[in-house]
Amino acid sequence: VRDALIGLRAAAKGLGVELEEPFLQLAFLCLPVIPHLKITDMGMVDVDRFEVIP
Helix, strand or coil, rough: HHHHHHHHHHHHCCCCCCCCCCHHHHHHHHCCCCCCEEEEEEEEECCCCCCCCC
């Protein structure tokens, strides 16, 4: 799994992804424990305030 993940990270970086752990970020998309935060192509967004979190 580790070796495959290294290849996936390299492929994502080749597509322009700048996140160090791009696939870990995906885990936050469906977490019901943080319904007020979502990940978009612009980064983490506070959906209550409609603001991108720096």
